[in-house]
Amino acid sequence: MSEFKSVWDYDALWEKAKIYAQKSLNEEREGVMFPFWSALTLEFLGRATLAKVHPVLLADPRDGSNILYVFGHIKSNFSPKSIPAKTVFDRCLNIVSNFTKKEFDNCLALIDRRNEELHSGSGAFEDYPTKIWLSNYYHVCKILLEFQEKDLKELFGKDEAEAAKEMIVEADKEVIKEVNSRIASYKKVFFDLSEEEQKEKHEFGKTTIRTTYIPYKKVEKCVCCDSDALISGKQISATDAKLVEGEIIQEINVLPTSFTCFSCGLKFTNHSELTVAGYGGQYTIIDYHDPAEYHGIDVPTEDFDPEMMFDYGND
Amino acid sequence: MDLANKDELFELGFRTWKVSSRNGTFYSPIFNKRILRYDLNVMQPYSENDNNSNIIEDIIARSIPIEINWEIGKTIVLDNWACLHARPKVDETSTARTLQRIMII
Numbered sequence: 001m002s003e004f005k006s007v008w009d010y011d012a013l014w015e016k017a018k019i020y021a022q023k024s025l026n027e028e029r030e031g032v033m034f035p036f037w038s039a040l041t042l043e044f045l046g047r048a049t050l051a052k053v054h055p056v057l058l059a060d061p062r063d064g065s066n067i068l069y070v071f072g073h074i075k076s077n078f079s080p081k082s083i084p085a086k087t088v089f090d091r092c093l094n095i096v097s098n099f100t101k102k103e104f105d106n107c108l109a110l111i112d113r114r115n116e117e118l119h120s121g122s123g124a125f126e127d128y129p130t131k132i133w134l135s136n137y138y139h140v141c142k143i144l145l146e147f148q149e150k151d152l153k154e155l156f157g158k159d160e161a162e163a164a165k166e167m168i169v170e171a172d173k174e175v176i177k178e179v180n181s182r183i184a185s186y187k188k189v190f191f192d193l194s195e196e197e198q199k200e201k202h203e204f205g206k207t208t209i210r211t212t213y214i215p216y217k218k219v220e221k222c223v224c225c226d227s228d229a230l231i232s233g234k235q236i237s238a239t240d241a242k243l244v245e246g247e248i249i250q251e252i253n254v255l256p257t258s259f260t261c262f263s264c265g266l267k268f269t270n271h272s273e274l275t276v277a278g279y280g281g282q283y284t285i286i287d288y289h290d291p292a293e294y295h296g297i298d299v300p301t302e303d304f305d306p307e308m309m310f311d312y313g314n315d
Numbered sequence: 316m317d318l319a320n321k322d323e324l325f326e327l328g329f330r331t332w333k334v335s336s337r338n339g340t341f342y343s344p345i346f347n348k349r350i351l352r353y354d355l356n357v358m359q360p361y362s363e364n365d366n367n368s369n370i371i372e373d374i375i376a377r378s379i380p381i382e383i384n385w386e387i388g389k390t391i392v393l394d395n396w397a398c399l400h401a402r403p404k405v406d407e408t409s410t411a412r413t414l415q416r417i418m419i420i
Contacts, residue, residue, distance in 0.1 A: 011343070011347065012341060015331055015341075015343060015344070016342065018329075018331055019342065022362070022364065022365075026364075154328070154329065157329065
């Protein structure tokens with residue numbers, strides 16, 4: 001007789017977690033679907049963690065039939081019921097040694113939004129930037145994966161796993177102190193200037209940003225002087241190029257690694273500092289490609305005669 | 316799978332396929348915990364991104380298959396979860412094949 005496998009079999013739950021992880025990574029980082037699929041990934045990762053110990057940990061104990069089901073004793077027309085997500089993470093608190101109340105709270109923060117999204121009319125994932133939750137999410141995933149003797153790349157793939165590792169490195173107290181001190185000192189210098197001088201600095205910052213080219217750039221308000229400031233980073237992944245409204249575009253997911261304000265001079269040079277300053281998370285930019293260049297088509301210009309073009313059709 | 320390099324092994328364990336079975340559809344990578352599963356009659360990649368059939372096809376092309384020539388009285392025991400096995404192409408009109416199955420508990 002072949003071994004009975006319940007719907008809470010470890011391999012099945014693990015594959016589901018991977019499927020939802022891949023769905024999440026196909027979404028724009030600051031869109032609503034990225035955190036939505038991430039919430040499902042986290043839930044299935046939690047369930048897989050319990051199933052790794054034994055699938056019976058997922059059975060709803062309020063009905064003994066669920067427990068019997070795990071061991072192959074199935075009533076006809078029986079539909080097994082599992083424990084809710086909150087209970088999954090509550091059990092992880094007991095079973096996974098470095099899964100603490102902090103990790104539990106971070107899981108519930110995401111799961112509660114998932115519930116709100118599915119059970120109410122509100123946009124639970126609107127205005128939910130990655131800088132709020134993504135680092136914590138990767139941190140929890142790492143802990144649950146390690147319990148399953150797996151690592152981040154087995155869930156997220158190599159590229160995203162590298163970015164996740166960089167995001168998980170928590171800023172130590174010295175970095176936090178240094179970043180806050182830097183902001184305070186630049187703030188003092190800037191606001192000691194006259195209003196006229198501050199206005200000139202704002203304008204200078206805006207103009208410089210407009211004329212500065214750096215890859216993967218994004219404009220954000222400066223935490224010190226509230227001018228427009230420039231963030232850039234490194235590419236984590238990119239979608240395949242696609243044709244949208246006659247243009248070839250690619251969505252590039254970026255890990256922010258540098259911040260420069262040309263108005264007050266404030267700078268940050270790594271993801272850890274950016275996270276402390278409130279610029280962590282990830283973002284997505286759209287890259288536009290010239291169709292001829294993208295397809296490697298050489299558009300000859302030597303024989304092109306603009307006079308011919310203007311006369312065309314006028315004979 | 317000794318022929319596969321580390322990157323190939325990772326890819327074969329990472330990408331998800333849908334597998335149709337008597338008990339319904341389930342998800343599995345091509346290579347999972349020493350189980351090798353690759354049959355395009357019952358499997359399809361979960362998404363375009365999951366289609367890593369080129370990797371396993373490449374490994375198969377590099378391998379030297381062990382041919383079994385059946386004779387009366389010949390018995391072979393193999394772990395059909397750990398070995399990819401297939402028969403050569405047969406003629407459409409061929410009917411001379413009998414499969415018998417027993418289970419040893």
